[in-house]
Amino acid sequence: MVVEYSEWSERFGYYGSGGYDPGTYEVIRPTAMFLTQFVKPPDDYVSVVAFDMRPTPLTDFTNDPGRINQVINLLLRNAPAFRETNLFDALKFTLLGGRGDAVVLDDSKSATADYSGLVSVQGRRRAIILVASGIDTFSKINYGDARKVTQNAGIPIYIIGTGNLFFKKYEDRLDATDSLTGMPGRMTWLQAQNTLKTFAKETGGAYFPVTFEGELPKVLGSINALLRNQYSLAFNPGDVHDGKQHKLQVSVDVNGDGVYDDKEYVIQARQFYNAPKPDGAK
Structure with missing residues (x-):
């Protein structure tokens, strides 16, 4: 599971809800619901990677309810540290692996570790659940490179699109292009939505743009059904x-x-x- 956890996503969530909820809840809520309701031991395993300017593994593959609750509490207790949201780098890291931050909950003495990526994991059913706005601000690879990575991996990406309520509420107030403060403009938002649709379509996954909290049970149920039924x-x-x-x-x-x-x-x-x-x- 790959989760956007940046200052931008926090801001989109906060202003989208009118300040009713902490901004991070928009990404934490679907993450927590999926982890607690749809990961079923002994056959299901999940790894969680949060990303801002770089991807950070929160836990390696697990189906331990205690470990899953630790992941959720970690996201709830902390706040995003960086504004950057490097989606393309996060997908490449998750699929192909590489050197990255050590797993947070492992309390490793080393700051970094080497990972092999999801493509090397053996299993009957592999997939990525991505919770993100689709905006990429500063990745080392570009959109074309990211598409090649996702196409070649052969792993479906099921996407819960965030930031939609923010965009619908403030679209007419946003500049056409990104502002000097870095606020994404209308073109960036539209491109982000197209990016998520493309990743889902080309990998055989599905894209669910979520606007309201009440949509989540149906969306998560659909993803769960798709994961458990296939030819x-x-x-x-x-x-x-x-x-x-x-x-x-x-x-x-x-x-x-x-x-x-x-x-x-x-x-x-x-x-x-x-x-x-x-x-x-x-």
């Missing part, structure tokens, strides 16, 4: 090393009559396969 299809592209992107299309023929029934069904599947480059190519 597993394998595709062998052969020994192709052309470095090109190849489109994948999945269609449904319910009764075998040769006529696809795509109009009656919603198909969520990986859309692209990026072939490796030819041997010797840079």
Whole structure:
């Protein structure tokens, strides 16, 4: 589970609720609800990564209710330290791994540790639950790089979009582009929403833009159902090393009559396969 935990997300949550709730509740609430209601031992395991200017693992894979409650309390007790929200770097770290902050709840003597990433984890069903606004302020990789990472990983991303109430309330007061203070403009918000839709669609996941708290039970229930019901299809592209992107299309023929029934069904599947480059190519 990957959670945006930055000063910007805190501000969006606070002003979106009219100051009724602490700003961080907008990201903590869906995180806590999913962790406590839908992670079922002994077969379910979850790891939680919070990100602002860099991703920070809060816990390694666990299904211990006590450990999960520690994660929630950690988010509730603390406050975001940085304004930056580097979504693309966080997704790359979560999927591919790398060197990052040591797991917070492990109380490690080392400040950093090496991680292998979700792509190397063996399991019947792997997925990312992303709670984020979609805004990226300062990542080392760009949007195109992030798309390649998510496309190649073969792991669906289910997204709970945040900041929607803030944007709906203040859209007409925002500048078209980012202000000198760094406040995201209308174009940034629209691009953020498109980014989340793209990540979800291209990975075979789903995007749920949440405006009100009352929407969460249905949204989380839908994600849980999608995680627990699936058809597993394998595709062998052969020994192709052309470095090109190849489109994948999945269609449904319910009764075998040769006529696809795509109009009656919603198909969520990986859309692209990026072939490796030819041997010797840079």
